[in-house]
Amino acid sequence: MTQAFDIVLVGAGMVGAALATGLGRDGFSVAMVDRAPAPGFDPDSVPDIRVSALSAGSERYLQNLGAWDHILNMRATPYRRLAVWDETRHPLSNLLPPTANRVEFDATRLNTPHLGHIVENPVTQHGLWQAAEAEPSVTILAGSGIAGITRSEEQARVVLENGEELAAALVIGADGAQSRVRDMAGIGVTRNQYGQQAMVISVRYQGPVQNITWQGFYPSGPRAFLPLHSAGSDDPGESHASLVWYDAPEEIARLKSLGNDALMAEIQQGFPAELPQLTHIEGRASFPIARQHAKQYSAGRVVLVGDAAHTINPLAGQGVNLGFQDAQCLQGILKEARRTGKDLADASVLASYEQQRRPANRRMMYAMDAFYHLFSNRIPPLHLLRNLGLGTARALPFARNRVARYAMGIDDELPAIIRQLTARLPDLNQL
Template sequence: MDTSNYVDIAIVGGGMTGAAMALALSDTGLSVCVIEPRPPASAEAGTPPDLRISSLNQANCDFLDRLGAFDAMDASRIHPFTRLAVWEDLAGTTLPGARSRWNRTIFDASEIKADRLGVMVENQVIQSALWSCFDDIDTLSCLTPARLERLTLGEDSVRLTLDCDGVPHDLEAGLVIGAEGARSAVREQAGISIDTRPYEHKAMIVNVQTAAPTLDMTWQAFTPSGPHALLPLFAPADQPDKAWASLIWYDAPARIDALQSLSFEALQTEIEQTFPDELPPIDHISGVGSFPLVRQHAERYVQDRVALIGDAAHVINPLAGQGVNLGFQDVEALSRVIHDALSEGRPWWRQHVLLEYAMKRKWANQLMMSTMDAFYHGFRHQGLPFKLVRNAGLALAGHAGFGRRRVMAYAMGLSHP
């Protein structure tokens, strides 16, 4: 083993989960190297929000705070939300007790004496804040720009062959953590198979500036063609009455492609005609993107000297914005297992030790995937019996005190579904 080019842990992928993993291991005394194709870009003051945003629940806000990263975020681009709503489109169906087109259930953090359910923030803001915490950690290094070309598993270490901006580089590590997303090279080269199930919808993200002050509610409206969602974002300091928001539109791939080809003016008209009337007036659109929907789950999360976290291990339907929250829960669980193994003198790189992380997180992630699938598929059935059942269920959730508290605690990441 070449000890001059050796680190205890190599984290392939320096996005939100990979960077959080590096910080979570910073007090172990282990040498850690983050390998990332591109360093994070900071959001410039006064610019529109990036299309890639995350809904951080309160539990993960607290986790990032413990890592020292939450206070490092640009506070002007963080927007708290205190309420969440689930709406169903009742158009074309007359349900008992229905007073409007929409059946609504709204949950408010104040009901459980909480200040907020979570925050909306751009991914680049989170990643930049995490990276800014790297500077004072002597045991942490970064290789960027760098890409993994080949992974060679050995008994005593793992050899990583990297492409560092066209220059070959070899690195050896005691443990490799794959955190580079759904197309994980670590997962592929470690020979870990995945179960992939595409959904029938595609999702379009539209960033809009509204002619209204910032909202405090995120909502999901279920329609026959697919869900529509509003995620409130920050308002510019010089225009407090012109808040940003992210709109999510699920629909058939051909429909999304057609919508995305429209001019911003024509797309704005389509949004105003299709989204609920409660949508704030739109001033203009600043950006549009889309992606296919897929569910993906690794056959296993760990083996000797390899562990997967975040999207490298699981990709979930983004219906409730739980992807990054699950990733941070992976980080917290894996770092705890490594900490405990170190304190007890156990080989933290061995599969039988890492399985403690895998057994806890794979079950929890599978449960969340199934829960989101139940929502996704359950709201697609448009027959009257299904609508009656859903209407009754939403009404019960909206009025049952214990049920409401459980839903809100779950939304904050304080309990499991």
């Protein structure tokens, strides 16, 4: 027997679960399919190695979905300051003031209580599943992936690995960078592999929970600190954090091979002096860094969101925030299509989604690539340029803060002068 829905959404991670919840709230009947079982949460567990910096805009979106309170009832750490500085020393550094290579954003100066929250990915996902379960028109089908998709002029049919069959007007692929939905729809990607890998290390440190997240830039890549929650009564006076170390693959392999004590010593020596004293390493993982973009966001009755459509350099932690923006955009477009009586998979409907999201995602890819290449080298002119850039950001707090409010989802629009500049960026259709 075939179950009929308005929409079959494949992939119940953070972006997929958010979109399923939002569509359910708008009255669509949605089947949310995922091979993995429902996520759980253990308040006594150590932090998951996977964390994200959720922007203020994403927080507002999660509040609207009814998920944010669930997340706060588990674990979420607000950060009120964000700092970036250049750790590369060069003779040209002596031409600039000592503070010229550093810029800091402060929530107080942006007239907001915080800049965002650092949240473990499974916590965000669990909160969104709880919100999805509260929507009567959302059916969660966990424990089985998809085996095939067939499309006709009238509908799409999805066959699950357990043999169940689903029919819908539209299939949404939210199943990540290695999307099976994208492959089944015949949508290709462009992919660029960076010469670096990222190592994520879950640690405990001595001291209270910090309210700042920072990145120090080295020629081999950035090294970042993301604060997490207190370690509690079992480890009094200590707090959890997530560290990110970007470097060449062979150096990451060497670091991963070290024992905890040796790795901790390497981190204390290799990270900026701002890093607090570490007391314990709780987990580690590494992954290659790549930029990937689907050649198109839809085909027939299939449309892509989040990492299924695009992945970017994780330099500024914008991946999940971009995915949430995809979800909000597609939800609004589908709601309007239903109001006007259009087929949800009408070519004009899905083209409207791509016309809005592809340029925004492409601009963020371009910005992260430019930032990556500007900072990951020792070339003297670029070294001077990036220090001048950071110094200019310090010297122009009004413009800096306006851009920061937009980037963090506090304001809906960039300042007019910045909009004019970004409109002149090169056409990156090949990305």
